[in-house]
Amino acid sequence: MDDWIAIGEAVLPIFALIALGGVLKYLPLLDAKGWAAMDRVVYWVLFPALLFASVARADLAGVSLGFMAGGMIATVLVMTFLLFLIARAMKTARPARSSLVMGGIRFNTFLGVAIAEQALGETGITLAAICIAIMVPTVNVISVWTLQRGTPGGGLLRTVGALLQNPLILACVFGAVVNLSGVEPEPVLMTGVDLLGQAALPLGLIAVGAGLAFETLRRHRDLLLVGITAKMLVQPTLGFALLYLTGLDDAALVVAVLWLALPAAPSSYVMARTLGGDAPLMAALLTSQVIVSVITLPLLLGLLS
Template sequence: MNQWIATGEAVLPIFGLIALGAVLRRLPLLDEKGWAGLDRIVYWVFFPALLFASVARADLQGVAVGWMAAAMIGTVVAMTALLYVVSRFLGAGKPARASLVMGGIRFNTFLGVAIAEQTYGATGVTLAAICIAIMVPTVNVISVWTLQQGTPGGGILRTVGSLFQNPLILACLFGAVVNLARVEPEPVLMTAVDLLGQASLPLGLIAVGAGLTFDTLRTHGRLLATGIVAKMLIQPALGFGFLLAAGLSAPTLVIALMWLALPAAPSSYVMARTLGGDAPLMAALLTAQVIVAVVTLPLLLGFLS
């Protein structure tokens, strides 16, 4: 019982910040451009600073990165295939099918890193950075494949190229270079980087809450329910089997499984709107999954503890 209480104490404040973001968005503090600017600063400055510092200092010995990657990618590929079959059975068109797949495999990075940090501290942030390095390329390639089949100007090659412009991937790569070179970063520089990183999680979580759109929950009944069950229940169940078979250590298994159980990322809505997905369905999935995650993620972490 004490472990369940400790899990709740660690995770529920995170959702409190998300709720605060939902309230602040409805107050006359920032306009649309102001919130968009906050998103960009967190994504391009604060969050990369946190990941760079974590990876640069990380002790990666004992982390079975290869097996972890195989298990997580295997889970996502299996989930994609399952959602394709289910969406065809439900009679969903290509736009809805693409949004359903994205809602089933994409993840909210801010929420994941915040929970990892609260659960395992610096070790958790390092494992979260590994999850980002594994999963960002995987889910982006699959997402574009589902959205842009036959679309001029898009495609897998363009997506792969864009990954090398992703600030989160670049931060992990630069941190890994510093780590492997065994270079001691300049203390003054790293202090500044640490200060930037400390701002990323609270601001990122507030931005998550600000992006919730509750008015979209009244539509897309069957597809919305399918996306919630697939993401919050079926994918973690599949992932648990793959990760257990990989023989991962406890912290690695917990963070990897938590990552697979995260609600989808707000960037999924932008992709759906600009690349031909079902944007209203995507918006509904994003909001509903965050609401459901308030219950499922503490339960999952409590069970694993």
């Protein structure tokens, strides 16, 4: 019982900040351009600072990176295949099929890092950074392939170029370089980086709440049910089975399975809108998954603990 109370106390503030963002969006504080600017600051400045500092100081010796990466990537590939089969069986149009796949495999980085940090402290942030390095390239390549499959050009080279410029990936890479070099980072510099990183999670979670679109939930009920079940139940269950067999240590197993159970990222809506997916379905999946995750993520943490 005490474990469940501790999990609730850790996760409740996270979802409270998301709810705060949902309320603030309707107040005359920021317009759409203001919220978009905040998203960019968090994504390009604050969050990379948090990840860089964590990876630069982390003890990576005890993490089975190969097993962790292999298990997570295999899980996502299997889920992509299953969702395609389900979408074709439901005779879903190509744009909706692409959005359904993205809703089943993409993840909300801000929420994942926040929960990992609350559950495991600095170790959680380090493991979350590893998940980002593994999963960002994987899900972006699959997403572009599903969106532009069969269209001229395909966009794969643009995707690879974007990944090489992704600030989260670059922050993880630079942090790993500093870590493996054995050079002690300049204390004054790291203090500034730490201050930036401290602002990343609260502002990122508020931005998640501001991006919810409740008006979209009345549509696509069958596809919403498939997308929620696949992301919140099937994928973490499959991931746990595969990762457990690899013999991951407890902390890495918890964060990896948590990552596979996260609701999809707001960037999925932008991709669906600009690359030919079903944008209204994507917005509905994003919103419904965040709502359901209020229940599923604490339950998952309780079961894994």
